[in-house]
Amino acid sequence: MNALLYPFMLLSALGLLLSIASHLSALAGIPIPGGHLVWSLHAGIFAVWLPTILVANRMSRHGKRSDFWTLALSGCPVWARYMLYGLFGYAVINFIFCMNNMPGHQGGLNASNDGTEVRLFSGHWMVFYAVALATLYSAINNPHLLKSRKCAHGHEVAPFDQFCPTCGAVLAPDHPRT
Template sequence: MGVSVMDHYPQVWYLHFGVFVVFFPMVQSFKQDFGSAPSMSALRMVLPPWVFWVCMAISAYAILNFILFFVSMQQGSPAIWDGKYVLQSHGHFVRELSGAEYAQDRANELRGFSGHWLVFYSVSFAYFMFAKADTSRRFLR
């Protein structure tokens, strides 16, 4: 079925922390450059059009990804209780899972988060790589 990223690379969850490391400084910098209530149109003006639309496509993917994640995980989340694969919801047993179901649900969990990581990292990257560089050049003139 493939490699379980969470089992083989548990450090993948550090991406949660990394979002704060890059996104909050971007928001602060954006506010300094464009005022305390910057708009999406301000960001659109300083990004190359293709970069803006790539960020929008990633955002659309994240929304679709979240909807699919929400629907697929509505009954609960996978866990291991007493050596058995189970589906649990808020600490309550829902049903027992096969190994394949457990692996699939774990992959769905990670996929649910990864869409959001893509948005936060890509927007931050786009801002610092393109918009911030552009505003720095304008201020240096």
């Protein structure tokens, strides 16, 4: 399974770097390298999010809904989780700022001279690519969350359960708790 996750994790890292570069260019007022090709970062999100959603759902399948992100990011360093929270907060503030300063124009999206649209979208791209990167990294570092675990009587149990919820059998820990 890890061999399948690495290419998507690397694609997420590339998307994150390109979205950061686009965002910084837009902030600085520098023309975006590649011009309209920057909008292809939209499509890249779909390429990395399908495996990210599948992996995150698999990792958190036995947990409570409120523990979804705790389980999905359990293989990441603590600093990476806080960075994601900060990036999410920044994206919200960036969105509000950009919507208040959006130049009025007719038609679709374009790489305008002031870069407001690129700044608006790149703030979101950074979050999506960063979450995909962190989730896939977590899955690679916590492969036991992707595997099925069963009690002695064959009932499927959660990765961190100490007792089978169906029959009450004591479960031997097969990995350290993170």
